[in-house]
Amino acid sequence: MSRSSALPRWAEWGLLPLINLGVALALAGGVVAVLGESPWVAVKLLVAGAFGSQEGIGYTLYYATNFIFTGLAVAVAYQAGLFNIGVEGQAYVGGLGVGLVALEWGEAHPLLVLPLAMLAGALGGAAWAWLPAWLQARRGSHIVITTIMFNFLASALVTYLLVNVLIKPGQQSPETREFGPGAMMPAMHEVLGAGGIAFAASPWNIAFGLALMAAVAVWVLIWRTRWGYAWRVAGENPTAAIYAGIAPARVIIGSMVISGALAGGLGLNELLGSQHRILIDFPGGAGFVGIAVALMGRNHPAGIVAAAVLFGGLYQGGAQLSFDLPRINRDMVVVIQGLVILICGALGDIFHAPLLAMLHFWGRARRSATG
Amino acid sequence: METYTLIILLLAATLRVATPLLLAALGGMFSERAGVIDLGLEGKLLGAAFASAAVSAVTGSAWLGLGAGILTAVGLALIIGFACITHRGNQVVAGMAITLMVGGLGPTLGLAWFNLGGQTPQLDGAGQRFTALVWPWAQTAREHPWPGLLYAELLSGQNLLVYVAALLVPVSGWILAQTRFGLRLRAVGENPHAVETAGISVTWLRYRALMISGVLCGVAGTYLATAASAGFVRDMTAGKGYLALAALIFGQWRPWPTLGACLLFAFTDALATRCQGVALPLVGVMPVQFILALPYALTVVLLAGLAGKTLAPRALGIPYAKDK
Known part of the structure; x- marks a missing residue:
């Protein structure tokens, strides 16, 4: 990212992503208009x-919890110069680990089960990221292709296990039995209620707090440790990294394993916090939302949390929208997601120069007005 | 005799499965030999599948469907070009974005236009689909299984677009190896600065390469929706674009080896489909999920087997900046 002149930080981190999102939403509004609905009505219903x-x-914060985990997963790999498209599959296998712990020890005390489930989720996700990383590092297989393939493989694996092994006996749909009481993430409205604050019931649960803690941990890891420093150097300039004595293989494997472990966090929110059983396709595309969230949040934990809440709102508002406007379904949110990735990720610099020129012009106008 | 018939039928199924893979892989070859990573193959296939099925359903003409499929895929290729060539954006991200966007847009438009839960109407009218071309005397030839059955099932009775795909292998090879356009296209994927120095526009060459990829993906998507099946359903490409990209890499960005890779993927798929529900020696009945996962697992194994010995175009994935 070589730039002749930099924008002020508030414009770079705040204004530019908002402009990008605005353009993506305007284009999506065009699609809504083509479908014969009013974009204004749609926006009002959505908000x-x-x-x-x-x-x-x-509900918005419940969805956002998934997207914080997957967004952080994408960002950690991205900081190291790797595009991890396999977060969806890593979240799927990580969630499988969470679910297996919950099924096995669901009757035990939550303080025992929940940390164990966290560990299993992280291990499952990390394992599913480790193999593509190892193949990239040692065999030169392009990580983008292998992680895509691992998404399909994860889907086949979990479907097989659910249909043939884990299914609740005497049931048609491939789902497990419900987890025991020890494996339930406490819901936020119960926690708040215990503290004397009344809040409407929703699947929002304390995994949201874990996601925020993960965001802080990622910030420390990337900007305050030697590992993170090495990853960022390798991400910015792989050749310089090698001359600095940073081994590319260790960067690839280390960053991908952490990325996969973060993806595994999705199961805590989705399975322990809301579904209370393992079911088909529980990540529901959150791994791909993570790409949009990471790019919009500029791969920084603070930006990712903000972008995740925005996308959580899009998901929740989009669900509401499809109730009220039958011609629009939730796939519309996927369209917006694709547009955000295109505009923030591939066309990221398109509004950079005009914005810079505009700020210069304003700055000069103000100076001449006061002086 | 039994085995012989089985093999012929298996090979015929291989050709049918290989066709969309091959068309997409050849399209990706033009794009990648010009230096632009074509991760948007999947999205272009899906977009063309939706457009062709929708137009064919409304107009009753598979040919108009093909036109719509091609236009859609070329349009998507131009968006990728605008992001990656004009604005030097990240090619992998752009391809992914297009794929996701189309994945949402198809069902959205399908729901609003046809009200069938995101699908397009079943194509069952005459002329709405591309159907098999039966060659002369194919029925008579069946009476003499060798080589009659080979003629009747393998050479004859394929879809028009299957023949088109097969023909495109030597044609692409000739374009890339023999024509002035092809030589320049390969040069722009290896050393764009040298091409620019010779007074040839890198931008225009790369745009043309992406448009060719769009046309071929348009044909491939149309095949999926109007020949291999009878309409568009959500996510109907099921990773075929990515498999095509893997076949292209495994084929080292050359037409004939890429054809070989596509046939290998397709044969695995056809074989696995045939083994569905059949008890095999040693392993027993294979679970259906295993069969579905086989092409993806094969891709991982094949790419690992290459072990970095790739002959990728040298400028692949690097945005070209004129002023350097």
Whole structure:
């Protein structure tokens, strides 16, 4: 990213992503208009659905929890110069680990089960990221292709296990039995209620807090440790990294394993916090939302949390939208997601120069007005 | 005799499965030999599948469907070009973005236009689909299994687009190896600065390469929706674009080895499909998920087997900046 002149930080980190999101939403609004609905009505319903009630806010933050985990996973790999498209599969296998612990020890005390489930989720996700990373590091297989293939393989693996092994006996749909009481993430409205604050019921649970803690941990890891420093150097300039004595293989494997472990966090929110059983395709595309969230959040934990809440709102508002406007379904959110990735990720610099020129012009105008 | 018939049928199924893979892989070859990573193959296939099925359903003409499929895929290729060539954006990210966007857009438009939960209507009218071309005397030839059955099942009775795909292998090879355009296209993927120095526009060459990829993906997507099946359903490409990309890498960005890789993937798929529900010696009945996962697992194994010995175009994935 060589730039002749830099924008002020507030514009670079705040204004530019918002402009990008605005353009993506405007294009999506065009699609809504083509479908014969009013974009204004759609936006109003969307915002009201996502942020207009306590229940809506609860759902928004519940979705956002998934996206914080997957967004952080994408960002850690991206900082090391790797594009991890396999977060979806890593979240799937990591979630499988979470679910297996919950099924096996669900009757035990939560303080025992929940840390164990966290560990299993991280291990599952990390394992599913380790093999593509190892293949990239040692065999030169392109990590983008292998992680895509591992998404398909994860889907086949979990489907097989659910249909043939884990299915609750005497049941048609491939789902496990419900987890025991020890393997439930406490819901946020219960926690708040215990503290005397009334909040509407929703699947929002304390995994949200874990996701925020993960965001802080990623910040420390990337910007305050030797590992993170090595990864960032390798991500910015692989050749310089080698001359600095940083082994590329260790960067690839280390960053991917952490990335996969973060992806495994999704199972804590989705399975322990909401579904309370393992079911088909529980990540539901959150791994791909993570790409959009990471790019919009500029691969920084603070940006990722903000972008995840925005996307959580899009998901919750989008669900509301499909109730009220039958011609629009939740796939519309996937369209917006694709547009955000295109504009923030591939066209990231398109508004950079115009914005810079505009700020210069304003700055000069203000100076001449006061002086 | 039994085995012979089985093999012929298996090979015929291989050709049918290989066709969309091959068309997409050849399209990706033009794009990647010009230096642009074509991760948007999957999205272009899906977009073309939706457009061709929708137009064919409305107009009743598979040919108009083909036109719509090609236009859509070329349009998507131009968006990728705008991001990656004009604005020097990340090619992998752009391809991924297009794929995701199309994955949402198809069902969205399908729901609004046809109200069938995101699908397009079943194509069952005359002329709405590309169907098998039966060659002369194919029925008579069946009475003499050798070589009659080979003629009747393998050479004859394939879809028009299967023949088109097969023909495109030597044609692409000739374009890349013999024509002025092909030589320049390969040069721009190896050393774009030298091409620019010779007074040839890198930008225009790369745009043309992406448009060729769009046309071929358009044909491939149309094949999926109007020949291999009878309409568009959500996520119907199921990773075929990525498999095509893997076949292209395994084929080392050359037409004939790429054909070989596509046939290998397709044969695995056809064989696995045939083994579905059949008890095999030693392993017993293979679970269906294993069969579905086989091409993806094969891709991983094959790419690992290459072990970095790739002959990738040297400028692949590097955005070209004129002023350097």
